[in-house]
Amino acid sequence: MADLKRLSFNQITVNSWTLEQAVAGCVRHGIRSIGLWRNKVDQMGLPIAVQLIRESGLAVSSLCRGGGFPAATPQERQERIEDNLRAIDEAEELGAPLLVLVCGAMTGRDLVGSRQMVRDGIAAIEMHARERGIKLGIEPLHPMYTADRSVIVTLKQAREMASQFQAETVGVLIDVFHVWHDPDLYQEIEKTRGRIFGLHVSDWPVPLPDVLLGRTMMDDGVIELARIRCAVDAAGYEGPIEVEIFNQGIWDQPGDAVIELMKRRFVECV
């Protein structure tokens, strides 16, 4: 079973909490690491957020999120790139070693072209990330999000995309919800050795109640969590494991109850 020391609380899991509440919740429950969201940081303002995090003693596992590269016009694409450059700066200030890239929706019906825009977008921000010491984690999303969230939808595709860039800066973030079904999962995890920058866990309930907010708490679904986590570890990953859950039913529950359950399930199932 996974070491509780590796648990990181991705703050979207208790979406009702502000960043201040999320930090206090982590401290209260003995969680040492947090995954931050830019919109939550923005609500508080970056300088105050930086101070809050520093004073809490929490480690930051990642900042969500950059990406969103495909767009219809060159001007829009440039705006997206500039936003990613700002996200890198924010990650550095917050002490987040990793910026998660949700690479972006398809533009029009041009899937091949949209994927090229992702490649071009990463190329445009890689140098800045390296200079700031921020890693970029390409997160393959589930294929059901191809049209409206990410044209990068398999671990193989993310790995091949990352391999076009320097290994210390561009890698892959593995979220079990997005890749558990992949017939080539275990061989792909092994092939991603040296490029695995993060691991997210949650679970896939049956039936899936909703395309966007369907994922659930570990052990309330069918994913072989420990098997995947062990495979990721065996491929050399030793970093934090974030629990990231988008689920209205969980969001409606009191945050402290969610955290307690998350800790228990993490130890029992991950």
Next chain:
Amino acid sequence: MADLKRLSFNQITVNSWTLEQAVAGCVRHGIRSIGLWRNKVDQMGLPIAVQLIRESGLAVSSLCRGGGFPAATPQERQERIEDNLRAIDEAEELGAPLLVLVCGAMTGRDLVGSRQMVRDGIAAIEMHARERGIKLGIEPLHPMYTADRSVIVTLKQAREMASQFQAETVGVLIDVFHVWHDPDLYQEIEKTRGRIFGLHVSDWPVPLPDVLLGRTMMDDGVIELARIRCAVDAAGYEGPIEVEIFNQGIWDQPGDAVIELMKRRFVECV
């Protein structure tokens, strides 16, 4: 654009129609081929359905569906196999050259084991299919159906599964809704040359309103239909192209209006 002569009406597209109404609808609208569903055949009774089809002069492009191989106990798995053997016999009687295999849901959390049960199931029915002259088309379903409908979820996986059997009997059915997102789609279509037994078209709307009944009419979504159809043709497929749509909104419309729209969109977009 695709030749209207290749259009086959998969009867689920107008789910409110009985088999008798579906056959009459095809004849009325000059459609030469139909894809049948076993539940619709059962409602009428096989002998009457056979006679109806014969008298209509329609070609049958496929029978939906066999598969469903994974199950918790050996007895259940044997029952599934026996049902597939019956489906093969029904296909022969109906003049359907192809039985579509929706390979079945995961049993428990054992994805690898479930996939092995699919392989074993196909092995148990292959000889019977060959003797009856029926092709078996492994249909990779979208990965969002892995847990509850099919553990076969990529074209590569379906192709590799089929390649363990004789090429004249076991191949792949490509449904654009299930595979359009695949980063390896076009190379996989080419690799499936000689094993492509069928092609289904529909479209992926944005956002997808429902996991099960979300797919829509051609051109009302984002799939590059003509591009995929041309790639399938270029890989040597010359057979019928079935329109298969699960969509409550379309099911609620009058069948004749759906058929008219389907024909027009087929010519314009496929």
